[in-house]
Amino acid sequence: MTESLNVTVDRRDGVAVIYTEGYINNQGGEEIARVAYKLLDEGYKLLLLNLAGTKIVNSIGISILIEIIEKMIEIEGKLGFCCLTPTIDKTFHIMGLAQYAPIFENEGLAVAGLRG
Amino acid sequence: MSSDAVLREVTLALPMAPEMEIEASKTAGAVAASMRMSPDRIDEVRQAVIEAFINALEHSRAEDREVFLTFEILGEKDPEKLRITVRDHGVGFTPTEVREPRIEDKISGTNRRGWGLKIIRGLMDEVEIRSGVGGTIVVMSKLR
Numbered sequence: 001m002t003e004s005l006n007v008t009v010d011r012r013d014g015v016a017v018i019y020t021e022g023y024i025n026n027q028g029g030e031e032i033a034r035v036a037y038k039l040l041d042e043g044y045k046l047l048l049l050n051l052a053g054t055k056i057v058n059s060i061g062i063s064i065l066i067e068i069i070e071k072m073i074e075i076e077g078k079l080g081f082c083c084l085t086p087t088i089d090k091t092f093h094i095m096g097l098a099q100y101a102p103i104f105e106n107e108g109l110a111v112a113g114l115r116g
Numbered sequence: 117m118s119s120d121a122v123l124r125e126v127t128l129a130l131p132m133a134p135e136m137e138i139e140a141s142k143t144a145g146a147v148a149a150s151m152r153m154s155p156d157r158i159d160e161v162r163q164a165v166i167e168a169f170i171n172a173l174e175h176s177r178a179e180d181r182e183v184f185l186t187f188e189i190l191g192e193k194d195p196e197k198l199r200i201t202v203r204d205h206g207v208g209f210t211p212t213e214v215r216e217p218r219i220e221d222k223i224s225g226t227n228r229r230g231w232g233l234k235i236i237r238g239l240m241d242e243v244e245i246r247s248g249v250g251g252t253i254v255v256m257s258k259l260r
Binding site: 003023025055056057058059060062063064066067069070073085086087088090091094095096097099100 | 135137138141156159160162163166167170217218219220222223224228229231232234235238239
């Protein structure tokens with residue numbers, strides 16, 4: 001019955017796109033953080049979290065995403081989100097996440113937006 | 117104006133175990149779908165139930181390690197409102213003493229948690245919390 005999270009990465013011209021598939025709870029959040037920090041070690045400063053494959057999150061998982069946002073601010077990088085379900089989008093806005101990590105409608109806009 | 121007559125009721129008792137919040141949210145989704153709530157509103161209900169369940173799991177310190185949920189479809193003739201009650205037999209808390217989380221504080225602080233009630237209030241139309249020595253009851257409603 002475990003709702004696992006699969007994470008895959010696409011590295012392209014300075015932007016690393018992290019794709020999630022499944023539930024972002026504490027384990028899911030930790031897995032995203034592990035992947036994100038590895039990308040930072042590789043030198044990526046622009047990360048995009050594409051949540052098209054995630055329909056459910058919980059606040060414990062999101063709190064780990066906040067930790068990643070904090071790390072990105074620290075290294076003067078950027079983390080963006082795209083392809084959120086309306087409910088996840090609403091949840092992120094309730095929490096105020098968009099103030100620190102831009103939310104984009106689709107991946108193309110997100111990659112362009114992060115590259116600025 | 118919606119009527120508070122109960123047209124249909126589903127009850128559930130779940131152990132406080134990892135990912136039981138998913139089971140609770142699935143039931144919430146099925147009940148909401150049965151009253152023809154829109155898919156986006158169903159997802160909001162499911163998210164709120166996940167947060168309420170996790171709050172009970174993490175904070176209640178209930179000795180019976182169970183969460184009790186009631187899903188009630190309310191209306192005069194047709195379904196108008198979904199009322200969900202999430203109850204635990206834990207130690208309780210004082211809702212007025214819970215500080216509203218702010219992203220500014222969370223980004224720079226060490227405690228990034230504590231979002232559950234804020235999310236529930238943001239997603240549901242009405243939320244009432246009763247808590248004391250016998251445990252905590254969260255009653256949350258959403259119009260169809």
